[in-house]
Amino acid sequence: MITEIVQIDIKPGQEKDFEVAVEMAKPIFKRSKGWKSLEIKRSIEKPSRYRLFLKWETLENHTVDFREGPNYAEWRALVGPHFAAPPEVEHMTDVASF
Amino acid sequence: MITEIVQIDIKPGQEKDFEVAVEMAKPIFKRSKGWKSLEIKRSIEKPSRYRLFLKWETLENHTVDFREGPNYAEWRALVGPHFAAPPEVEHMTDVASF
Numbered sequence: 476m477i478t479e480i481v482q483i484d485i486k487p488g489q490e491k492d493f494e495v496a497v498e499m500a501k502p503i504f505k506r507s508k509g510w511k512s513l514e515i516k517r518s519i520e521k522p523s524r525y526r527l528f529l530k531w532e533t534l535e536n537h538t539v540d541f542r543e544g545p546n547y548a549e550w551r552a553l554v555g556p557h558f559a560a561p562p563e564v565e566h567m568t569d570v571a572s573f
Numbered sequence: 574m575i576t577e578i579v580q581i582d583i584k585p586g587q588e589k590d591f592e593v594a595v596e597m598a599k600p601i602f603k604r605s606k607g608w609k610s611l612e613i614k615r616s617i618e619k620p621s622r623y624r625l626f627l628k629w630e631t632l633e634n635h636t637v638d639f640r641e642g643p644n645y646a647e648w649r650a651l652v653g654p655h656f657a658a659p660p661e662v663e664h665m666t667d668v669a670s671f
Binding site: 477480566573 | 576
């Protein structure tokens with residue numbers, strides 16, 4: 476299991492539209508191979524900044540199966556119009572928690 | 574409830590020492606007012622980069638109670654020697670999850 480972290484700055488004034496678009500994308504992820512969950516959080520310091528935290532069974536489920544398949548284009552068509560800049564994407568593995 | 578996200582680049586070669594230091598800091602957080610949980614994740618793309626995700630009851634439990642109290646100095650004494658650069662800290666609120 477890996478976590479994809481996406482940092483997205485949204486066009487000011489379109490924050491709620493973006494939040495709705497993410498909710499509308501739920502069926503896209505539900506049918507994506509290896510997708511487990513999505514969390515969306517909003518920055519307190521920079522209210523136009525969001526981060527998405529997506530859990531995937533493997534790195535390739537995101538980078539290959541999702542990114543190179545038809546679901547990615549649908550996802551970007553929904554949320555992309557609200558992006559103020561290209562998102563920053565990084566993948567992380569769990570080390571510990573308490 | 575808010576999430577504090579800390580991005581930390583560690584001096585190359587000291588990654589495991591840093592991970593152990595975070596585990597050793599567990600009692601410091603356990604006695605910190607409003608602290609709920611800590612997760613540590615490691616970047617796949619940049620293996621010397623970590624992120625800590627700390628949940629606090631309120632923003633002030635982190636920015637005031639923790640940061641201005643004695644627990645912060647203890648925490649930094651444990652983990653600070655492994656930092657390659659000052660950490661980047663941001664606070665986020667939950668929007669949705671599925």
